[in-house]
Amino acid sequence: MKILAIDIETFSSVDLIKCGVYAYASAPDFEILLFAYAFDDEDVEIIDIASGEILPAEIISAIQDDRIVKTAFNSNFERTCISTYLKKQLSPDVWRCAAVQSAMLALPMSLNGVGQVLGLQQQKMKEGKDLIRYFSNPCKPTKSNGERTRNLPHHAPEKWQLFKEYCKRDVEVERNIRVKISKYPISENEQEIYSLDQQINDRGVLVDMELVKNAIECDCIQKADTFSKAQLLTGLENPNSVAQIKKWLLENGIQAPSLSKKAVTDLAKESDGEVEMLLNLRLQLAKTSIKKYEAIERSVCPDGRVRGLLQFYGANRTGRWAGRLVQVQNLPQNHLKDLTLARNLVKQGCFNELELLFDNVPNVLSELIRTAFIPKPNHRFIVADFSAIEARVIASIAGEKWRMDVFATHGKIYEASASQMFKVPIEEITKGSPLRQKGKISELALGYGGSVGALTAMGALEMGVAEEELQGLVTAWRQANPNITKLWWNIDKAALKAVKGRTAVAVGKIKIHYESGILFITLPSGRKLSYIKPRIQLNKFGREGITYEGIGATRKWERIETYGPKLVENIVQAIARDLLAEAMLHVANRGYDIVMHVHDEIIVEAPKNFGSLKEVCDIMAVAPIWADGLPLRADGFECDYYKKD
Structure with a gap:
């Protein structure tokens, strides 16, 4: 097929980073300034729209021609902006994204980053950021610039010429990246999933703006009131100041090395009187969940929907989605019994009644964030999620039969795990029993090689497990799950062998091989996980281990250590992602409009x-051919606003 590579430069008064491309392109003053393009391997051409040039009919026709593939780096931006320009919604089906293709090889998701890692001769021009700031963003009016609010081509002709070269260069760099990684194309199945992802992002989700605006107002009133109470209690000029609070606490006999949420919460439990009061006020002042309401308000489009909430392949180690803008993958849970009452009070602006009926208003506002997402009139949400998906996947690929039997029958993995660990009949392990708690925390913390530290980090001590019991839980869980424990080290050995011998090794349905400086792990679905430039090095335990290059904890390109249990975690989460993706395709093909998905949960409008909840859950419970024999189950509910059931 013929390929049309595109890069555009644009202007909008809306902040692209904070508000997303959909709100950005919806601004009344949005416009395309420059349009650079190239067919196949032809020279790059540029249309200077800002200077009065017109997009050729041939290009407009090509953009709308389904026989011509359109490519860009982060094609969602180009497709969304061009859709606005043409006043026609362009289908993502014939768009290819070089950023996604790069992410599938675990490369960075920026054009500059990929170019550097691949060592391209032609790199993205460094002047780009300054040029974008000058021409694409509003400017501050000053006497020296004639009080203008934006810079046009004639204000800086030399800069404008450089901007045109910059736009053309991006097309060349994107094309060079595609050539460089052409051996690893996006598969037809992944392209279908990407197209669905784009449809979901294009559709967006409706938000209750009355609730959002009142929640923000309520929070402002509450914060001011809490601030005044803290001032009155302490006499401090700024009770938000860490230094001032620490000094006040010290004067009251309390040494507080940290004022993190956990440290303050723990300290408040141990304190009384004025100290306890201040610490609780501090927790309320530090509550940042309200920022999600502000993110919704910034990002909402003119039709009241928020779009672009999910980033395809945002977690490039596993291929899972990442949250954007409002970060729906990280929403506070709701536990209020009177959720609808609290929601209605905020919507109606009844803040005094809210404070009278609910102890902690900031917590209430935090729990109401999910409920800001609503279905359009005469619709409802169907919310369905996979039950214990990672536990099912790891049991399947490890061949842990007793776990598979549990999932094929009653599905009570916490009780069954405790039964296996402590040799107690499952009937004796009830929902509130300490043994179930120990089974649950072990399940949550120990599946990927975790030990005492993982149990502690997961909150075992807060759940009432004694510190001296922790090692016993680790030992008992591993003895109860010998095949999972064996899987960690079989994957470890296989990966080492593949890298050392530049060869291919199989562990059950998982294939591991080395090719062209990349360690690939092929999943049962056929999708590959990538580890760039793997090396064998001695790790902190004095054993041989694998390191590879990728985006690390510092968010920079660096060398990262891995080992068997961590690779198993990547594999399991990646398979869970593939199961969700397949389920979404099937749900969408049955005519359901997906508006969001959060972890292993699908939200349908x-x-x-x-339709029905049962039908959606039944669709999700059908395992793909490549996961034949994996017992899947989905549960859910219907609702008039999004929530956690």
Whole structure:
């Protein structure tokens, strides 16, 4: 097929980073300034729209021609902006994204980053950021610039010429990246999933702006009131100041090395009187969940929907989605019994009644964030999620039969795990029993090689498990799950062998091989995980281990250590992602409109007279051919606003 590579430069008064491309392109003053393009391997051309040039009919026709593939780096930006320009919604089906293709090889998701890692001769021009700041963003009016609010081409002709070269260069760099990684194309199945992802992002989700605006107002009133109470209690000029609070606490006999949420919460439990009061006020002042309401308000489009909430392949180690803008993957849970009452009070602006009926207003506002997402009129949400998906996947690929039997029958993995660990009949392990708690925390913390530290980090001590019991839980869980424990080290050995011998090794349905400086792990779905430039090095335990290059904890390109259990974690989470992706395709193909998905949960906006929760759950419970024999289960509920059931 013929390929049309595109890069555009644009202007909008809306902040692209904070508000996302959909709100950005919806601004009344949005416009395309420059349009650079190249067919196949032809020279790059540029249309200077800002200077009065017109996009050729041939290009407009090519953009709308389904027989011509359109490519860009982060093609969602180009496709969304061009859709606005043409006043026609362009289908993502014939768009290819070089950023996604790069992410599938675990390369950075920036054009500059990929170019550097691949060592391209032609790199993205460094002047780009300054040029974008000058021409694409509003400017501050000053006497020296004639009080203008934006810079146009004639204000700086030399800069404008450089901007045109910059735009053309991006097309060349994107094309060079595609050539460089052409051996590893996006598969047809992944392209189908990407197209669905783009449709979901294009559709967006409706938000209750009355709730959002009132929640922000309520928080402002509450923060001011809390601030005044803290001032009155302490006499401090600024009770938000860490230094001032620490000094006040010290004067009251309390040494506080940290004022983190956990440290303050723990300290408040041990304190009383004025100290306890101040610490609780501090927790309320430090509550940042309200920022998600502000993110919604910034990002909302003119039709009241927020779009672009999910980043395809945002977690490039596993291929899972990442949250953007409002970060729906990280929403506070709701536990309020009277959720609807609290929601209605905020919507109606009844803040005094809210404070009278609910002890902690900041917590209430935090729990209401999910409920800001609503279905459109005469529709409802169907919310369905996979039950214990990672536990099912790891049991399947490790061949842990007793776990598979649990999932094929009653599904009570916490009780069953405790039964296996402590040799107690499952009937004796009830929902509130200490043994179930120990089974649960072990399940959550120990599946990927975790030990005492993982149990502690997961909150075992807070759950009432004694510190001296922790090592016993680790030992008992591993003895109860010998095949999972064996899987960690079989994957470890296989990866080492593949890198050392530049060869291919199989562990059950998982294939591991080395090719062209990359360690690939092929999943049962056929999708590959990538580890760039792997090396064998001695690790902190004095054993041989693998390191590779990637985006690390510092968010920079660096060398990262891995080993068997961590690789198993990547594999399991990646398989869980593939199962979710397949389920979404099937749900969408049955005519359901997906508006969001959060971890292993799908949120559908359906007419009140169409479909059912049972049908959606049944669709999700059908395992793909490549996961034949994996017992899947989905549960859920229907609702008039998004929430955690």
